[in-house]
Amino acid sequence: MKTDRLGHWLAILIGMLYFLVPLAATFEFSLRKLRGVYSFEAYRIVLADPQFQSSFTFSIGLAVVTIVFGMAIIVPMAYFVELRLRKLRPFIEFVTLLPLVVPAIVIVFGYLRLYNSSSVLPLTNSSLGTNFLLTCGYVTLALPYMYRSIETGLRSIDVRTLTEAAESLGASSATIIWRVILPNIRSAMLSGAFLTFAIVIGEFTFASLLNRPAFGPYLQLIGANRAYEPAALAVMAFMITWACMGIIQVISRNAVAARH
Amino acid sequence: MVSNVSPASLPRPRVPWAVVGVTPFMIFAVLFLILPTLFLVVGAFQANDGGFTLANLGKLWTPTILSSYWISIKVSVASAVIGAAIGAFIAYAAVSGGLPRWIRPTIMTFSGVASQFAGVPLAFAFLATLGRQGLVTLFLSSLFGINIYSQGFNLLSFWGLTLTYLYFQIPLMVLIVTPAIEGLRKEWREAATILGASTWQYWRHIAGPVLLPSFLGATLLLFANSFGAIATAYALTGSSLNIVTILLYAQIRGDVLHDQNLGYAIAFGMIVITGLSNLCYILLRVRSERWLK
Numbered sequence: 080m081k082t083d084r085l086g087h088w089l090a091i092l093i094g095m096l097y098f099l100v101p102l103a104a105t106f107e108f109s110l111r112k113l114r115g116v117y118s119f120e121a122y123r124i125v126l127a128d129p130q131f132q133s134s135f136t137f138s139i140g141l142a143v144v145t146i147v148f149g150m151a152i153i154v155p156m157a158y159f160v161e162l163r164l165r166k167l168r169p170f171i172e173f174v175t176l177l178p179l180v181v182p183a184i185v186i187v188f189g190y191l192r193l194y195n196s197s198s199v200l201p202l203t204n205s206s207l208g209t210n211f212l213l214t215c216g217y218v219t220l221a222l223p224y225m226y227r228s229i230e231t232g233l234r235s236i237d238v239r240t241l242t243e244a245a246e247s248l249g250a251s252s253a254t255i256i257w258r259v260i261l262p263n264i265r266s267a268m269l270s271g272a273f274l275t276f277a278i279v280i281g282e283f284t285f286a287s288l289l290n291r292p293a294f295g296p297y298l299q300l301i302g303a304n305r306a307y308e309p310a311a312l313a314v315m316a317f318m319i320t321w322a323c324m325g326i327i328q329v330i331s332r333n334a335v336a337a338r339h
Numbered sequence: 340m341v342s343n344v345s346p347a348s349l350p351r352p353r354v355p356w357a358v359v360g361v362t363p364f365m366i367f368a369v370l371f372l373i374l375p376t377l378f379l380v381v382g383a384f385q386a387n388d389g390g391f392t393l394a395n396l397g398k399l400w401t402p403t404i405l406s407s408y409w410i411s412i413k414v415s416v417a418s419a420v421i422g423a424a425i426g427a428f429i430a431y432a433a434v435s436g437g438l439p440r441w442i443r444p445t446i447m448t449f450s451g452v453a454s455q456f457a458g459v460p461l462a463f464a465f466l467a468t469l470g471r472q473g474l475v476t477l478f479l480s481s482l483f484g485i486n487i488y489s490q491g492f493n494l495l496s497f498w499g500l501t502l503t504y505l506y507f508q509i510p511l512m513v514l515i516v517t518p519a520i521e522g523l524r525k526e527w528r529e530a531a532t533i534l535g536a537s538t539w540q541y542w543r544h545i546a547g548p549v550l551l552p553s554f555l556g557a558t559l560l561l562f563a564n565s566f567g568a569i570a571t572a573y574a575l576t577g578s579s580l581n582i583v584t585i586l587l588y589a590q591i592r593g594d595v596l597h598d599q600n601l602g603y604a605i606a607f608g609m610i611v612i613t614g615l616s617n618l619c620y621i622l623l624r625v626r627s628e629r630w631l632k
Contacts, residue, residue: 084437084438086432087431087432087433087435087437087438088432088438090425090428090429090431090432091429091432091433091438091442091446094425094429094446094509097505097506097509098449098453098506098510100468100474100475101464101465101467101468101506102464103474104464104467104468104473104474104475105463105464105467105468107467107474108467108468108472108473108474109467151363152363152364152367153364155360155361155363155364156360156361156363156364156365158360159356159357159360159361160361162357163357164357164361167361174368174372174373176617177372177373177376178372179560179563179564179613179617180563180610180613180614180617181372181376181567181610181613182566182567182568182569182584182609182610182613183567183569184567184569184584184587184588184591184606185376185379185567185587185606185609185610186371186372186375186376187591188375188379188587188591188602188606189374189375189376189378189379189606190371190375191591192375192378192379192382193374193375193378215367215370215371216371218367218371219371219372222372251356252356252357252360256360274455277455278455281458281459281460282458282570283458283459283569283570283573283574284569284570284588288588288591288592295458295459295570298458298459298460298463298574299459299570299573299574302459302462302463302466302574303574303577306472309463309466309467310463310464310466310467312460312463313460313461313463313464313467316456316459316460317452317456317460317464320452320455320456321452323455324448324451324452324455325448325452327451328448328451
């Protein structure tokens with residue numbers, strides 16, 4: 080048993096090293112901007128770059144719209160499928176797993192062919208239309224994760240009893256979703272929302288091929304032209320991902336604690 | 340809302356509300372997921388005049404395109420198999436006990452973060468680590484006098500990309516396989532030990548066969564995960580490493596192959612490969628759920 084434990088420690092240790100060394104290296108690299116001394120110069124340059132500010136705000140806006148739009152179509156669907164349309168479930172399972180099967184680059188290729196300027200629905204003609212297309216792309220990317228977390232949330236509460244109780248008090252379907260179901264699956268929705276945020280914020284493929292000034296293409300551009308700024312950006316991106324995942328942990332821990 | 344709702348009017352017409360609630364999602368799924376995919380799949384079998392043809396798929400059999408598929412498959416297989424093996428080992432070490440209690444939640448949180456840390460920033464991180472001026476590169480050459488680049492290592496290569504992909508593949512494996520490892524009951528081990536089984540026999544005849552479907556399934560998921568990835572590779576290597584996603588990216592950007600339908604065929608080939616691996620994953624998952632309730 081003793082050697083067993085040694086092996087376990089070794090596995091964990093090597094794993095930890097593999098994940099911490101690149102982080103440490105990236106941080107160290109990001110401080111090397113000025114010759115001979117460690118400084119936060121690279122961060123200062125990045126943060127002062129107007130293109131950074133505009134692309135970052137653009138992507139935050141996109142992430143928020145994606146979350147709201149995604150939730151608005153997924154929550155009612157998941158609720159009614161759970162409550163009344165169970166025979167749709169296999170189809171829904173298939174559709175929500177599809178984005179894991181069809182790579183993002185293939186989906187966006189399809190968009191460019193279906194919604195280009197000479198098509199029936201020329202969404203790429205205006206920047207508003209293209210932004211909408213990009214949002215739709217991000218909803219498909221986030222779909223497996225959003226649906227999974229909402230479905231888990233719905234299964235952990237008794238949808239049928241809650242609905243019948245609300246109906247017997249005279250509530251309409253919309254009222255039930257808004258005032259009974261939503262408050263009960265809030266933590267599941269928040270988890271889905273933050274995961275979506277982490278996915279959308281630095282996404283490259285969709286934004287680049289649809290030619291939108293998002294954070295992902297900006298990162299790529301800086302990476303191709305600068306030496307130390309990319310490392311600073313990577314550190315920031317990692318902190319954003321870390322914050323999103325940390326918040327999800329806190330939310331789900333609170334949800335579990337609230338249930339007991 | 341209409342206010343004619345009273346307990347007396349039950350049962351109200353129920354189906355319409357449910358249909359109204361599901362419709363927006365259905366329209367969305369058809370317009371932005373199913374139609375775009377179908378369009379490419381159909382296009383892959385269409386000649387320029389719109390007639391049916393297999394010529395587009397035939398044109399995939401050129402050295403450039405075949406080699407790009409091949410490199411993609413190699414990187415995906417290598418990062419999936421290595422990632423699955425290491426990930427499973429770490430998950431087992433974290434789950435099976437003997438270590439302090441804080442280890443497990445820490446590993447899980449960290450895996451959650453690292454599995455999402457992909458795309459362009461991941462490429463930056465590895466350039467800062469193993470690039471020519473990276474910390475580890477400099478460290479090795481100043482401390483041990485080993486210049487990994489003159490030893491033949493290159494971050495912008497098959498192994499470089501595989502090593503980079505492992506950064507999200509290993510934690511993803513930890514996340515997927517942990518529930519399966521947790522499903523191994525203590526009683527099975529105890530029963531096996533009482534009946535005189537050695538550790539090897541326990542793994543060979545009990546734990547191994549129970550875990551195998553989950554393990555293989557997770558490996559396939561990792562494969563599909565890296566097969567469709569592009570951002571990391573593109574930021575890391577530009578277009579110097581000819582993987583199939585980068586080829587398709589270039590094709591979409593500038594129609595480098597000068598053939599619209601050939602682009603569809605490349606996309607179709609990718610769907611077939613990721614589709615097959617996902618199908619096997621689902622079949623294996625169904626199998627593994629028989630044991631792990």
